[in-house]
Amino acid sequence: MSETAERDARHKARMQRKKALIDEKIAQAQDEYGLLLVHSGNGKGKSSSAFGMVARALGHGIKVGVVQFIKGAASTGEETFFRRFPEEVSYHVMGEGFTWETQDRQRDIAKAQQAWAVARHLLSDESVGLVVLDELNIALKHGYLELDTVLADIEARPLLQHVVVTGRGALPGMIEAADTVTEMSLVKHAFKSGVKAQKGIEF
Template sequence: MSQIDNERHQKRQQKLKMQVDERIRQAQQERGLLIVLTGNGKGKSTSGFGTIARAVGHGQKAAVVQFIKGNWECGERDLLSMHGVKFAVMATGFTWETQNKEADQASAQTIWQQAKQMLADPSIDVVLLDELTYMISYHYLDLNEVITAIEQRPESMSVIITGRGAHRRLIDMADTVSEIQSRKHAFDNGLKARKGIDW
């Protein structure tokens, strides 16, 4: 790299640093966040669990509610529960497996009561509501009740919601929304889900 190119690069980086520093200076509000991870791509729950692991790594208290998950092995649950993360699991599996709407609704309501307790607990720093979006789109949970519980949580608590088709009202109230899109998926090409990668 020539001296002129190096100087130009340095000037661009200095300008960028000034812009970033100014944004950091202005971002002084501190409170818990509402994060929505949605879209039809792989990695929403994985991202949510990554944030839970990060919080635990910083000595924070975390809790996880798993909607639509069964009793099968879950690497994240196995690991994080050993580090004090409280789990509430709906344990009915996917709706196409149970094929019983009434039973699924009852299970959703039962697990939602545990979720509400977590959302009201001031000792918890972050709560992951994994696959919550399906409970709303299937009308297993009342959207207004979910929103109220999230709005009334302790100010310092962060909440992460995962799942496809997040309701517009959840997206509107969220601080951060990431939409994960699918370009390719191994399953579509006949590849089995892999332990440690997919579950």
């Protein structure tokens, strides 16, 4: 083999190894990408399950962002607990919450938009591995946010970032976009037999 042919052969072999490596990395990237999980249904556990995933992520050293779209009025146990770790969890609750009762639709829309601006910021932060969009489905169902905008921002997130969307009444477009959809159904509920809401269980 001439010196040139030998150099060409070495080059070819190197390129082949490089291509194999790149192919492997592409395959890996396709295997390991951030999932969009939706928790819907009328049962309990939609938000709790998302917060369990927050604990799981923190156990793996993954940074988390949380935006609560509804429960702004009351301080929940999860909020109190996860705010203990400001370096690991970026926790946002929308002002005083929505105003289903007061019927001030323009104020609700403004608050939802503000909340979405915070969510978009988290969805563009590569250092955040898990984003919880708690009760987002409710804001979408009421038309306070546009589904197209929301899905576009979710689609544009960092490749490895996971997103969990909770709330009953997930729109068909959200279900379509999701990797995993879980429906929480109520089989039996103590409240129906007159037991009142319990701290640490319900709120």
